[in-house]
Amino acid sequence: MQNKPTLKPLRIGLLLYPGCMPSGLFGVADLLRAANLRMGQAVMEAVWVGVDAQAVSNWQGPSLTPQLTLAQAALDVCVVPGLWLSSPQQLPGMLLEQGATVRALRDLPRQTVVWSYCAGVALVAASGRLDGIEATATWWLRQALQTHFARVNWRFDEPLVQAKTSLTACGPSGYLNIMLHTLSKRLGPQALSDLQETLLLPQPRAKHAAFFAVDLLTLHDPVMRRLAVFAQRTPAAELSLVLAAQHLATSSRSLSRSVEVCTGMSAGQWLKRVKLHQVAQALESSNLPLKRISANLGFSSEMGLHRSFKQAVGCTPAQYRVSVSSH
Numbered sequence: 306m307q308n309k310p311t312l313k314p315l316r317i318g319l320l321l322y323p324g325c326m327p328s329g330l331f332g333v334a335d336l337l338r339a340a341n342l343r344m345g346q347a348v349m350e351a352v353w354v355g356v357d358a359q360a361v362s363n364w365q366g367p368s369l370t371p372q373l374t375l376a377q378a379a380l381d382v383c384v385v386p387g388l389w390l391s392s393p394q395q396l397p398g399m400l401l402e403q404g405a406t407v408r409a410l411r412d413l414p415r416q417t418v419v420w421s422y423c424a425g426v427a428l429v430a431a432s433g434r435l436d437g438i439e440a441t442a443t444w445w446l447r448q449a450l451q452t453h454f455a456r457v458n459w460r461f462d463e464p465l466v467q468a469k470t471s472l473t474a475c476g477p478s479g480y481l482n483i484m485l486h487t488l489s490k491r492l493g494p495q496a497l498s499d500l501q502e503t504l505l506l507p508q509p510r511a512k513h514a515a516f517f518a519v520d521l522l523t524l525h526d527p528v529m530r531r532l533a534v535f536a537q538r539t540p541a542a543e544l545s546l547v548l549a550a551q552h553l554a555t556s557s558r559s560l561s562r563s564v565e566v567c568t569g570m571s572a573g574q575w576l577k578r579v580k581l582h583q584v585a586q587a588l589e590s591s592n593l594p595l596k597r598i599s600a601n602l603g604f605s606s607e608m609g610l611h612r613s614f615k616q617a618v619g620c621t622p623a624q625y626r627v628s629v630s631s632h
Contacts, residue, residue: 314347315491318354318380321361321369322388322406322428329386329422329480336484336500343496354378356409364389375409380417385410387423387477393449399424400431400453407431420472422479429471430454438468443475444590462583462602463537489527513625515618516582518568518575528553529567532560536579540603541610544580546572581617584610588626595622 317337319330330353337349355361355371362368375383390399400407410419410432421429426442427450429435436456447461460466465474465482474482488497519533535552536544549572550557557572564572580602587598596607604610614622 315349316381318383321355324364327363382418385421385425387425396449422474423477440473441466519579519582541580542605589629
């Protein structure tokens with residue numbers, strides 16, 4: 306019995322460039338190999354690529370040699386890892402140093418999809434490949450990226466953003482969200498669950514129990530992942546079960562039943578929890594006042610947000626911010 310119909314293997318280039326942090330690339334390669342073994346066929350293949358064929362020194366010192374150049378590889382996807390930046394002020398100098406990498410990304414065929422995460426997103430933005438489309442990146446680079454790349458429709462409140470020829474994620478472990486998103490589309494839910502359990506995939510630091518059911522890393526069902534992204538992008542005051550069902554081309558009753566089966570929560574409660582999770586992330590990663598966070602995420606009032614957050618989490622937003630900053 307076959308797990309999935311035979312698919313043309315997705316040819317994925319793992320981009321090496323001077324000073325890159327290659328740990329995520331090795332993580333991607335491991336996941337690709339495991340997925341192929343689990344499915345009993347090659348659903349994806351990894352190719353190590355570079356701007357040229359010369360050995361590349363990564364940020365920790367050892368050199369890695371590409372198998373092919375970007376121009377030779379004929380890729381479906383190119384993965385751009387992050388690199389070490391100590392502060393946003395280093396961004397302009399880094400972009401100058403990485404001019405050859407930026408130009409090589411710019412010269413990729415337009416149909417090549419580019420995956421990037423952490424500070425690697427800045428290189429893709431500099432190539433112009435994110436102009437006019439939505440993208441996310443590491444939160445502490447927010448101001449610098451908005452200043453340098455105003456043509457990008459930045460969505461820093463979302464951990465993962467998909468566009469037609471781009472997939473961006475925040476954080477140094479952003480490759481995990483990218484891969485789980487991709488694997489959920491190419492494999493079945495059971496195969497994806499098997500991979501997560503077998504590889505003992507690392508999780509981000511412990512989250513409050515109130516948000517476990519809305520974390521993208523815990524959602525195996527591709528429909529639930531689509532629903533989570535839709536909820537993240539919709540202003541809280543406009544978000545409803547009816548609107549969500551219309552977006553997913555299903556009935557409110559069917560969607561409500563699916564959410565309850567997957568999460569044990571009512572659909573309305575779960576959708577609200579997605580927005581509150583974004584509030585928690587903003588409290589953790591910024592010093593923005595609650596009033597600003599409320600407005601950014603589309604809540605109808607700061608008071609209503611305060612009340613909902615305390616009811617769901619068991620403490621006020623201010624208390625939550627203090628608690629996470631002390632860890």
